[in-house]
Amino acid sequence: MDIRQLQYFLAIVDRGGYNRAAAALYVSQPSLSQAVRALEHDLGSELFHRIGRRAVLTEAGRALIEPARAAVRSLETARASVAAVHELRTGRLDVASMPSQAVEPLTTLIRIYSHRYPGVVVSVKAVFTAREVIDAVRTGTVELGLLACAGPLPEKEVSTLALKQQRFVLLVPPDDPLAGRFSVAREELSGRRLIVGQRGTGMRAYVDSLHEQGVAFEVATEIEHRVALLPLVLAGVGLAVVTESWRNLAHRAGARVLNIEPATALNIGLASRRGALSPAASAFLATARAEPGGC
Template sequence: MDVRQLRYFLAVVDHGSVHGAARELFVAQPSVSQALRGLERDLGTELFHRTGRRLVLTSAGESLVGPARDVLRGLRLARSTVAAVGGLRGGRLLLSSMPSQAVRPLTGMISRFATEYPLVEIVVRAAATPAEVLEAVRVGTAELGVLGAAERPAVAGIAAWPLGTQRFVLVAGREDDLPAVDPVPPESLAGCRLIVGQPGTGMRRAADAVLAAAEGARVAVEVEHREAVLPLVLAGVGVAVLSESWRGLAADAGAVVRDLASDEVLHVCLVHRNGALSPAAARFLATAGVGEPG
């Protein structure tokens, strides 16, 4: 058994097929298949049930996933620790973030870190919900995560550092699209067409509260891609309920922004697995100035 075999094995687990793993790894499909067969031969057991092109983990395969991730995580930590002996002069830091928190506070955090450690490559991977961020950190596809949730996450094995709270705003294309009050009570949005996020997000939870309070209000568009929200608003499709982190970008784009009168807030946290962090991740926390984990 070797590291390459474990890396290929986890790529198949994460992408669901040899084809997806090969695309992610930038190798030929036969290389992945050969590595899997070699790993199964070394372990003396099948790791996948093969049904056509589908690969489903056997019980033995499921038992290998956690240890395999630990091996690769430990290898990355060893390499980055040795490389940092002379200072952070390279390497990569993998983060996972929800869209609204990527706008703020993550942008500012990255700016401070990049100013101090300009040779470290930062990779930010998108996650739609808090659960996706936590899963990325748990399985090791990201070392750090930034999320906004109704409550601070309390997950075994995960440290959560509070970064503050975010409220919600209404974003419209014209002044006439919103009541002339600020903050805007949800019940005053009767008949409003809303642009909402997918279920499981704070944006959707706040929008659902508006739909419940405002007579005749309805969903015009449900959108997973946050980058599409402002163009939809400016095109007159509807009014969006967004985290206040979007306030500046929306105003700069020419949209009308007003506070939503709501008790709903997002608790913004930076999360990581308990235990040793890579030097880059540890220094990212330091430059972020986070307090004690919640």
């Protein structure tokens, strides 16, 4: 067994099949298959069921995922530690982020980090819930993750650095009767059409809680693609409850941003795996700690 075989195995898992994995790795499909067969021979067990063009994990394959990620991540950390001697001139940092936190504070953090370490490539993985962030960090899919939650930040499975809170705000088009206001009471959302995200997110949980409190809004659109929120608001499809990380972007696009009263906020944190981190991840954490007010 060697690290290349584990990397090939994980590429098939992450890409969903041999052909996509081979394309991502820039190797031929027969070479990839041969490496996986050799790994299976060393382990004495099949890792995938071949069903047509699909590769379905066996029980042994599922058991290998987490230790394989740990092994690959440990090698990457070792290589990065050597590269740190050269002041992080090169390298890669994998970060998972929920959509709103990818707007802010991730944008600011990457801007500062990239200015200090221009040779390090920051790769951002999109996830939609705090649970997905924790799982991605815990299993080694990424080293760091930005998450938001209504309650205390998780500390059981990962380490978290508390950043600032983000309150909920309302996005409205410039011609809406509310557009000239600074704030809106949550009861005033009754009778309005809202664009909402998918279940499992903090934003959706907040909107659902309003409904439970008797705010009788209508759901205009339920959407996972946050990039469509602003266009839908500006097109008059509905209003959107988001976190204030959207404030500057929404203003530049021409939407109006109103505080929702009474104020309710999410706690924002930067999660890291327990144990040694690569120099690139350690430097990113240091960047976050150094920002006034947690970014």
